Amino acid sequence: MNPSASPLDPLPEILQSLRSACPTLWAGRGAGARAGGAVSAAQVQQAVQRFERFAPLLQQLFPELEASRGRIESELLPVPHMQQALGLPEAMGSLLLKADHALPVAGSIKARGGVHEVLEYAERIAQLHGLLNAGDYAQLASDEARAVFARHQVAVGSTGNLGLSIGVMASALGFQAVVHMSADAKEWKKQRLRARGVQVVEHAGDYAQAVAAGRALAQQDTHCHFVDDEKSLSLLLGYAAAVPRLVVQLAEQRRVVDAEHPLFVYIPCGVGGAPGGVALGLQQAFGPHVHCFFAEPVQSPCFMVEMLAGAGSLPGLGEHPSVYELGLNNRTEADGLAVPRASELAADVVRGFLGGVFTVADETLFRHLCLLHDSEGLDIEPSAAAGFGGPRALLETAAGQDYLQRQNLLPHMAGATHIVWTTGGLFVPPEEYARFLERGRSLARGG
Numbered sequence: 262m263n264p265s266a267s268p269l270d271p272l273p274e275i276l277q278s279l280r281s282a283c284p285t286l287w288a289g290r291g292a293g294a295r296a297g298g299a300v301s302a303a304q305v306q307q308a309v310q311r312f313e314r315f316a317p318l319l320q321q322l323f324p325e326l327e328a329s330r331g332r333i334e335s336e337l338l339p340v341p342h343m344q345q346a347l348g349l350p351e352a353m354g355s356l357l358l359k360a361d362h363a364l365p366v367a368g369s370i371k372a373r374g375g376v377h378e379v380l381e382y383a384e385r386i387a388q389l390h391g392l393l394n395a396g397d398y399a400q401l402a403s404d405e406a407r408a409v410f411a412r413h414q415v416a417v418g419s420t421g422n423l424g425l426s427i428g429v430m431a432s433a434l435g436f437q438a439v440v441h442m443s444a445d446a447k448e449w450k451k452q453r454l455r456a457r458g459v460q461v462v463e464h465a466g467d468y469a470q471a472v473a474a475g476r477a478l479a480q481q482d483t484h485c486h487f488v489d490d491e492k493s494l495s496l497l498l499g500y501a502a503a504v505p506r507l508v509v510q511l512a513e514q515r516r517v518v519d520a521e522h523p524l525f526v527y528i529p530c531g532v533g534g535a536p537g538g539v540a541l542g543l544q545q546a547f548g549p550h551v552h553c554f555f556a557e558p559v560q561s562p563c564f565m566v567e568m569l570a571g572a573g574s575l576p577g578l579g580e581h582p583s584v585y586e587l588g589l590n591n592r593t594e595a596d597g598l599a600v601p602r603a604s605e606l607a608a609d610v611v612r613g614f615l616g617g618v619f620t621v622a623d624e625t626l627f628r629h630l631c632l633l634h635d636s637e638g639l640d641i642e643p644s645a646a647a648g649f650g651g652p653r654a655l656l657e658t659a660a661g662q663d664y665l666q667r668q669n670l671l672p673h674m675a676g677a678t679h680i681v682w683t684t685g686g687l688f689v690p691p692e693e694y695a696r697f698l699e700r701g702r703s704l705a706r707g708g
């Protein structure tokens with residue numbers, strides 16, 4: 262950590278630290294946190310209700326949703342052994358984990374945003390064709406409805422997980438599904454999609470280029486809906502819809518959130534849609550008592566760069582710079598987070614209240630993946646491990662201490678709740694996971 266990365270004198274030090282790919286914390290929230298830009302609580306509520314309306318249909322389409330009656334949900338787990346393994350003292354509060362790594366259907370947090378956008382599109386097409394006259398969503402599984410969907414295409418550009426969620430959901434409803442993937446997308450993700458009848462188009466460049474190519478192709482076709490990860494409000498709202506269930510889970514576990522019991526949430530960040538949506542929902546639920554921190558790889562800190570640029574702090578780099586412009590290479594094993602440029606929509610939504618952003622070295626991702634396996638028996642993918650560096654970054658850096666002091670949190674840490682959001686992993690093939698684990702172990706041995 263860069264010890265002098267304080268928001269009061271931030272820029273030269275933070276920039277220096279970012280450029281040298283050192284783990285860096287930017288904790289930028291001021292005293293007067295504001296609500297979520299142009300997105301209202303009513304819009305989030307509509308996404309929550311859309312998932313409810315579709316639950317009977319999802320239960321029919323996916324046997325794994327039988328027990329939850331069509332809800333795609335994850336557990337909130339206390340992880341005391343992981344807290345100990347990370348060396349986090351009880352005096353800092355309690356560590357919990359939001360287990361989106363085990364979300365059914367898509368195996369990652371993309372099951373929220375991606376599924377929501379496909380459902381919203383399906384709802385629109387169904388209404389246009391008079392398929393929902395009786396308001397019976399289960400009839401969208403009928404041959405008649407599927408024949409209508411089959412004349413439409415859903416396309417997306419993705420490094421992997423978004424493609425998985427869009428592809429699986431779209432093809433389950435009967436849409437033609439096309440996923441544009443970057444060169445670094447994992448082979449098993451492509452295979453999984455092809456096995457579901459999804460058309461996978463491979464592009465030579467990085468993630469942003471795959472998205473641009475997919476977007477251009479889709480624009481030529483009026484029966485094609487392109488899921489635009491960098492611009493989509495529907496995705497963001499699908500992620501935000503995670504929060505009502507989380508509020509209930511916190512209450513069930515008697516975790517209070519108020520001025521004396523702050524809530525810290527650490528969420529892996531790619532373009533920022535997933536963490537941005539979740540942070541928006543949390544802000545609407547808990548106001549100033551929740552402190553969201555986004556986690557990015559040291560080579561792909563696009564969201565931190567976007568926040569700094571938006572504050573006018575990156576002179577000469579324009580308003581919306583990529584990580585390449587800082588001399589970084591966007592190379593990371595965290596394929597869900599390998600994004601060179603942030604979503605402007607997500608940045609606008611969270612700018613007024615985001616606690617901050619921190620970066621994590623790839624080695625740390627593997628060490629934490631391994632620690633979580635050994636301490637709690639939970640298996641996640643490298644991207645999903647990024648949040649575990651958060652509590653340390655807050656507690657042990659000057660920037661973090663400065664934040665806790667500015668927000669008057671230091672007297673209340675023992676009553677704090679820290680949630681690390683684990684965002685993916687369920688469908689990682691065992692051989693692949695074994696390699697992740699081995700890499701984490703060799704690092705722990707100092708190799």
Ligand SMILES: *Cc1c(COP(=O)(O)O)cnc(C)c1O
Nearest residue numbers: 422531532533534535597684685
């Ligand atoms: C996509 C993804 C994220 C981040 O989501 P963005 O919307 O790109 O910020 C985090 N973790 C995993 C595992 C993901 O697949």
